[in-house]
Amino acid sequence: MYILYVDESGDPGLRGSRFLLLAGAAIFEGKWAYIDRDIRDLIDRYFPVGPQPREIHWSELRSGKGLFGRLSHDQRSLLADEFCALVSGLLHTEIRFFSVIADKPWWFAAHPGKSGDDLYLELFEDLCQRFDFFLRRRFADGAPSKGMIVADPHKTPLCRTIRTHQEQFRRVGTKWSRLYNLIETVFFLDSYQSPGLQLADLCAYAVWRVIDANDTSLAMKIRDAYDREPWNSTYQPGKWHGVKLHSDDPAIRGMIDAVWSLV
Template sequence: MHLLYADESGNTGDAAQTYFVLAGISLFERQGYWLANQLDNLAREINPADPSSIEFHGSPMFGGKGIWRKHMKADRCRIIREALKIFAYSHQSNRIFACVVDKTKISPNDPVEFSFEQLASRFDHYLSRLHKENNAQRGIIIFDKSTYETTIQGLATDFRTIGHKWGVLRNLSEVPLFLDSKASRLIQLADLIAYSIFRQYEHGDDDFFSIFHDRFDEVGGVKHGLCERL
């Protein structure tokens, strides 16, 4: 089983922001424990007395909000880099899928619908490719429960029955699941990656993006894991 933990960055209703990002990390089920354990260790370094109180979320970490207010910006950015390196240095089978949308280029269409169609179909294509390599795997997409749950659940059901632009989702074993990010280090990691991609496109800041830029799903020099509508 391959799990795609996904989250978004950018506000669809904020005219001051150009881009919307939906991104996820795909990993074989047994890889999840290792990644979550490494993130727990990082949280323990920050707050040994209560590591569970530490949540890794890109925007509040970078901006110094909430529990991150007492940390200097240099330390906050270092912690973001350390968390991203945990994925960047993980098993090569772990991959990133992302869709970056210039909201004006697809208006009046919904950037959430467009991005989810891209993310789901590309993840499904990846699983189909594994099947052709005699490595049959099913997949599940897991979102932060604060993400656009009603919209995404409806789309996923339609894709499995009616289909999307490129066919029908054939390799997903269930409609997307939604978890509280407080309980999932892997959702938090997906948030950091989505935020890092957003900063790269919205602000031209590749400080974080450069850490994992080579981990998108790729075959023969073609980045299937990155969709850009710019």
């Protein structure tokens, strides 16, 4: 079984952030305990005395907010590098990242009359479809697996959308096809309780830095964790399934392609 941990960046409203991004980290069931141990070891080494952060939150780590302010800039950079090395050291059958991005001005112009909830629904539907497509590939490779979804209950709009529509997707499918591999309902955990949600936060933050700040430094370190069609596939070999952009802005597309190109 694979567990898809879901996170978000941005907001769904007409105003506010330019982008809304949903991200998911799919972890093989046999790896989450080891990942949790490795993350705890990182925190113990960088915070050997005094209070420790309950989780590694990437925007706080980068900016030095909260308890991360006790670390120097160099220490925070080293911690980030070690966390990324943890991810890049996992096999493609152990972890896969997925992200779906909406350029909100473009999306609302292309969908007159639609609301922020409709935008959430489309992105969540797209994310579920990509996760299911990965599970179908595992089946085709002779390793059939089912999937379930976990989210942070404090992400209120996201959780409302997930609760409303995940059962519908599981029973009747998305607008593209049936979802054959998602089971049960969605489960909710606080991010500090789950290494998977911390990985989903990394997945989201890395893409957000690319599209919002044209900063590819973090994304390049974990690039290969994003889901991709194998090069020996008969269906679009090398195609990135882990990054989907809803926009017609060539500048934003260029930022994405600078990391997730076909070469």
